[in-house]
Amino acid sequence: MNWNEVLRLPTTLLLMLTGVVLLLVLAQLLAARQHVRNRRHLAAAGHSLLLVVLLLVAALLGGTAMSLRGYRFLSEEQPVAQIDARILSPQRWALTLTWPDGAARKLMLAGDDFQIDAIVLKWKLPAMLAGVPPLYRLDRLSGRYDDASQETTAARTVIDFSQAGAGDLFDLKKQVPGWFPEVDTVFGSAAFLPLVDGGHYSVSLMRTGALVARPDEATAQRIGQSFGG
Structure with a gap:
């Protein structure tokens, strides 16, 4: 429905x-x-x-x-990125990120999952109901291990997307909150999913400011198989 x-x-x-x-x-x-x-x-x-x-x-x-x-x-969503994964060796991955404008970036990642983080600026209710979308800035992409103990010892990969300068809107809101009365809050949002060879993932931002990652149908089936589903 x-x-x-x-x-x-x-x-x-x-x-x-x-x-x-x-x-x-x-x-x-x-x-x-x-x-x-x-x-x-x-x-x-x-x-x-x-x-x-x-x-x-x-x-x-x-x-x-x-x-x-x-x-x-x-309930509508704004596309943020598409992610394609290819396995190189156990817990080592080659990822291709494609932005909505068609630009792409190739990355190497260590871990069992990918996690993508964003900083979100959310407007107050009147502006939000009027259809003004939240603003976001991708912060980082990182590898995540299923085993919590491995998180503390294994190699970590963190790719920084932040290119904010001194006049960045998100930083100004934190430093001088009175300058932006219509801004409700600035917060972090993240989503992660297991990586599978040949996996394709879509990342989007909901109007509520929540970052959402979804595998396509074939990728979801591979994830289910890897977990014994």
């Missing part, structure tokens, strides 16, 4: 209903003005009262529609 489509339908319907109610508001306003001109004050008061009620209904319908629109946006 595509929840984006499910949420989009009532959103459109509610916006249409809001438009209809606003037309009724306009009709009541014109009727009230006409009664005032004709000195029928009681009738004018009745139309004015109905106008206020219709305005409240329109505000409720419109607010509900915008809330649903916001939740639809929150």
Whole structure:
């Protein structure tokens, strides 16, 4: 089930209903003005009262529609990178990272899994519901061992993606938080998955600021086989 489509339908319907109610508001306003001109004050008061009620209904319908629109946006994802893996020897991998613009980078990684980290800047609720996406900067890609004890002794690989300078927005938010009142928070987000030979992975950022990594279908099957699934 595509929840984006499910949420989009009532959103459109509610916006249409809001438009209809606003037309009724306009009709009541014109009727009230006409009664005032004709000195029928009681009738004018009745139309004015109905106008206020219709305005409240329109505000409720419109607010509900915008809330649903916001939740639809929150479930959408922004592509961050594609990762292709090739095994060189046990726990040694050659990775190819491909960015959304088509640029690619080849890396060597040690470990059983890859972990990708990002720094995320998340906006406050009004801006987020209006559709303003979170900002992110990839921080690093590292190897991860399944055996926790091996993490402390085996060779580690950490590839630094950070190219931030002194005027970087994320650093400025931490140093001078009052300069960016619409920024809700700056936080780290990470995702990791097991590496398999010939594996293909997609990394994306959700509107909530969560970094998500997913294997394609063939890779998921290989991961399941490696774990005895």
